Amino acid sequence: MxxxxxxxxxxxxxxxxxxxxxxxxxxxxxxxxxxxxxxxxxxxxxxxxxxxxxxxxxxxxxxxxxxxxxxxxxxxxxxxxxxxxxxxxxxxxxxxxxxxxxxxxxxxxxxxxxxxxxxxxxxxGEKPAHVAITIPATDQPVAEQLRDLLAGKAAKLLDRKAERAAVEKFYAARDYAPLWSSAGAATPLAKSVTARLRDAAAEGLSPTDYPVPDFAAATTPAALAEAELKLTASMLDYARHAQSGRMHFSQVSADILYPEHPIDPAQVLANVTTASDPSAALASYNPPLKLYRDLKAKLAELRGESSGTTITIGDGPALKYVPERKKKPAVEMDDPRVPQLRARLSISENADSLRYDAKVAAAVRKFQESVDLPETGVLDERTVKALNSPKRDRHIDIVLVNMERLRWLPRQLGVPSLGNAYVILNIPDFTLKVMQNDAQVWTTRVVTGKPGKHATPMLTETMKYITVNPTWNVPPSIIYNEYLPALQQDPTVLQRMGLRLERNRDGSIHISQPPGEGNALGRIRFNFPNKFLVYQHDTPDKHLFGREERAFSHGCMRVQNPDQYAATLLNITMPNERYTPERIRGMYGRSEIDLKFPTPIPVNITYQTAFVDDAGKLQFRKDIYGRDAVMISLMRDSRGKDLESIVAHAQPSYSRPRADIPQGVAFNDNGPAQGASGFSFFERLFGLPPHPGPTQRPPRNVFAR
Structure with missing residues (x-):
């Protein structure tokens, strides 16, 4: 084995x-x-x-x-x-x-x-967990209160749903750690943002719209949590007003339309809280436009703040001057605040005197009148508060509303690919400017709309092409309000004016004027399609350009030198074509010619009754449409705050009612007008989309104003 x-x-x-x-x-x-x-x-x-x-x-x-x-x-x-x-x-x-x-x-x-x-x-399927913030033991109760506050009563402090959601998400990512306070005291971040909110008047805003909580007075975790959200809400209010305005443009008039550019609350929270200079980050939401910066500097000058010295009147008893009466002598009170009061009211006589005399009382009375206070001449608590508030008078109010209107404009007026080129037309100044590379390229006089229902609208659109030898298609408002009544008086009036009368398939009336030297649009039309059906054009009626106030049109803008204007725009969009005014005039004839822009140019129609000219001087213009008065009223009224939810509700009507034509009036043809050929409303308004380069075609129907 x-x-x-x-x-x-x-x-x-x-x-x-x-x-x-x-x-x-x-x-x-x-x-x-x-x-x-x-x-x-x-x-x-x-x-x-x-x-x-x-x-x-x-x-x-x-x-x-x-x-x-x-x-x-x-x-x-x-x-x-x-x-x-x-x-x-x-x-x-x-x-x-x-x-x-x-x-x-x-x-x-x-x-x-x-x-x-x-x-x-x-x-x-989740994002990587955020890095937890170590919350000091002293701030832990505040974080817990903040969590409860956001879950319950946040709507009282943050009444906008989008902003409330952004704030809740922001604090949740921080484990609800307080941002503006630490151990019951304001953080450097809070102090930086608070300084910007308190200086809101320098930007044409009102500091009272952005209340700043007192963290030192908040002695409980619940009070600190509420102060936390109040400062967050004020910061978001400031950013929104700085970027979009304190009031919505539709509250001022129905004929204003600019692109909306609301803030992103989450982005504001991120930008401000992570910036090396939070105050500057918050200030950056104000318009970056030179027009705005120039007005801001003039606002400081008007308020006497350009030197950086601000005189503050202290609190104290009411001061009153009693003039001499019969056998009673005048009563003049003494107070250590009077020298500061004299300086504040620009009284150079007896500058160091402590006596509240007749001259000081008269200056106080004049100041009270300028700020809509009872003209008593008594230095009471309300007057002291007004004296210590940013200076305000009629000119300052006008500057403020013009700064507000500039907030409605796009943040970038021009098109970057063309050297930031754009057109800007100031209605009350009756001027048009072509801008490129932050400099004026060309300017001319314009005629704008009459006050009332023919006012030229405020808008931003893009000019897509120019029409040489345009056909004028009379807008319905002129047909039914002016021409048909004229036909009742004279059945031959349209023939004598060179106008064509036709009836559309729907029974409405169509009146047009063929291209030519006497055309109401002149020789050139500048097309930027918009809901208000207005554009810029030439005119055979040149004498109105000699007037200082030139509000005479039905809403469109008449240009004094259209051939130069056309050449300027074409040389910006097509520099290799080398257009000249002479070349443009060489196209004048009886057929429409479209010159299409390879890159459309923005057109900004503004309403600046206060602006700084090229010499650096502050200019004021007449408020021809009453826009300033409406906006000043809104700014002084609490209803003027938070109007971004307002929408325009009174739009112009372009309906064309049926109308009886007087006997003896001859139609130009027995069929329907070309305007009823099946083209869309905007195709008939601004023409069919043009082909690149000059083209010619038969006259077409376009509604004009």
Whole structure:
């Protein structure tokens, strides 16, 4: 019989080695499965636990594995600590020459944990968890109150749904840690933003619209949490008013339409709270336009603030001057505030006198009149408050409403690809300017609409092409309000004026004037399609350009030098074509010619009754449409605040009623007018989309004003 005990012992050793390897692999697999089911937060905690340094031992040999180790391995914990497994696993599979150092093992473990957090978040479909903010123990109660406040009463402090949602998300990402206060005191960030809010008057805004809480007076966590949200709300109010205005343009008139540019509250919160200069970041929401900056500087001059010295009158008893009466002498009170009062009211005589005399009382009375206070001549509490408020008079009010109107304009007036080129027309100044590279390229006089229903609208649109030899299609308002009544008096009036009378398929009347020297639109029309159906054009009636006030049209804008205007615009959009006024005039004839712009040019129609001219002088113009009066009233009325929800509701009507034509009036044809040919309303208004370059075609029907 063969002795197999020796071979058996060798086979047993092999089985023991295989069993040990299997146990090690099973433990590692169990760990991997456990880690995969753990949350990102658990893995992040593990990553923060110090990793023990691996023992520098050689890998185990077969001799180290004894028979009794197999049961021990089988009863080992199924899920040992992750750190221990991470450290031991390399030792079990690598030789001495490739074993990492202790520091390298730590770094590897941390990186592995971070990647595990990211992978876990990716699998769950969520964004990586934000870095938690360590909230000091003194601020923890405030954070808890802030969480409750946002969950319950936030609507009272943040009445706009979008802003409230942005604020809730912002604070949730911070674990509701307070931003504006720390340990009950205002943070440097809060002080920077507060300084900007208190200086709102310099931007033409009202500081009273942006109340600043007193963190020092907030002695409880609930009061600090409420102060936190109040400052956040004031900051968002400031940014919104600075960018879009305190009032919506539709509250002023229905014939105003500018592109909306509301703030993004989440972006405001991010920009201001992460900026190196929070005050400057908040101020950046004011218009970046030179027109605005120039008016802001003049506002400071009008208020006497350009020198940087502001005189403040202190509180005290009411001061009153009683004039002499019969046998009673005049009563003049003495007070240490009188010298400051004399300086504030520009009284140079007896500048250091403490006496509240007749001259001081008269100056106080005049000041009270300028700010709509009772003209008593008594220096009472209301008068002191008005004296310490930003200076206000009629000129200042006009500057303020003009700054407000500039907030409605686009942040960039021109088109960048053309050197920021644009057209700007100021209605009350009756001037048009072509601007490029922040400089005036060309200017001319214009005639604008009459006050009332023919007022020229305020708008921003893009000029797409020019029409040479345009056909004038008389707008319905002129047909039914002017021409049909004239036909009642003289059935031949249209023929004598060179107008064509036609009836549309729907029974309405269409009147047009073919191209020519006597056309009401002159030789050129500048097209920028808009809802108000207005445009700029030439005119055969040139004498009106000699007037100082030139509000005579039905809403469109007549240009004094259209050939030069056309050449200027064409040379900006097509510089290689080298258009000249002579070349434009060479196109005059009986057929329409369209000159399309490869890149449309923005047209901004504004209403600036106060502006700074090229010489740096503040200019004022007559408020021909009464826009200033409406806006001043709105600014002084609490209803003038937060009007961004207002929408225009009184739009012009372009309906064409049926009308009876007097007997004896001849139509130019027996069929429907070309205006009823099936073209859309705007195709008939501004013509069919033109082809690039000069084209000629038969006259078409376009409604004009």
């Amino acid at each position: 063969r002795d197999t005990s020796h071979g058996r012992r060798g086979f047993d050793r092999v089985l023991i080695a295989v069993a040990a390897s299997f146990v090690a692999l099973s433990a590692t697999s169990a760990l991997g499965q456990s880690a995969a089911t753990r949350t990102a937060e658990d893995l992040a905690i593990d990553a923060a636990v110090p990793v023990p340094e691996p023992v520098d031992l050689p890998p185990p040999s077969i001799a180290d594995l004894k028979t009794e180790t197999a049961p021990a391995a089988a009863t080992a914990p199924a899920t040992p600590p992750a750190a221990e497994t991470t450290a031991a696993a390399p030792a079990a599979v690598k030789d001495d020459s490739k074993q990492p150092s202790a520091e390298a093992a730590k770094d590897t473990s941390k990186e592995t944990s971070k990647e595990a957090v990211k992978e876990s978040a990716k699998e769950s």
